[in-house]
Amino acid sequence: MSAEDWSPSDLPAVSYIRVAPTTTDQAAHEMECQRAQIALAADRLRLRMADEFVDVGYSGMSTDRPDLNRLLDHVTAYRVGYCVVATRDRLSEDPEHMAEIDQALDDAEVAIVIAADHIGPAAT
Template sequence: MSAEDWSPSDLPAVSYIRVAPTTTDEAAREVERQRAKIGLAADRLGLRMADEFVDVGYSGLSMDRPDLRRLLHHVTAHRVGFCVVATRDRLSEDPEDMADIDQAVDDALVAIVVAADHIGPERDGG
């Protein structure tokens, strides 16, 4: 199910940010870049952001990430409408793992929103 199949509602949205292993300064900048993309897309779609889950220093090729596990538990335990990510590969870079994540959020009736699909291409200098 895509975000276009839903209309904004009173159901809150959550976000997930993942940054691969890198230096502390680069990681902090990347978290802020993803957070900004997610915020812009959420504003454009009229989503109410309620919770944020952030894994810093983790590969997208592993499901062994503490905030990913917390996110998956959260969407099954709480009423959530949307999970917003900057780009789809922030959830997983492994096709089988991504299928498992898709199934888990779909079972929880949560739509994954990819911010990059709603804010257009990045431009240099802004």
């Protein structure tokens, strides 16, 4: 979906940030880069950000991540329209796990927004 076709709902959005195991300085930098990408995409798409979920030091090959699990619990307990991530691999790097996450978000009627797809040059 292009930015021109985007039609946000009144439902809030949440973000998910995952930083793989690395040094503390690298993790902080990567987290801020993802946060900036998400903020820019949310602004361009006019999404109302409500909550942020962050896992630092966790592999994308595992679903055993505290804030990923909190996110999935959150979207079943509260009405959320979108889950914004910097890139799709922040949710998972394992195709089987990604399918499970996709299904859980789909069941909760939450659309995944990939920030990288929406932060190119703004349409005029």
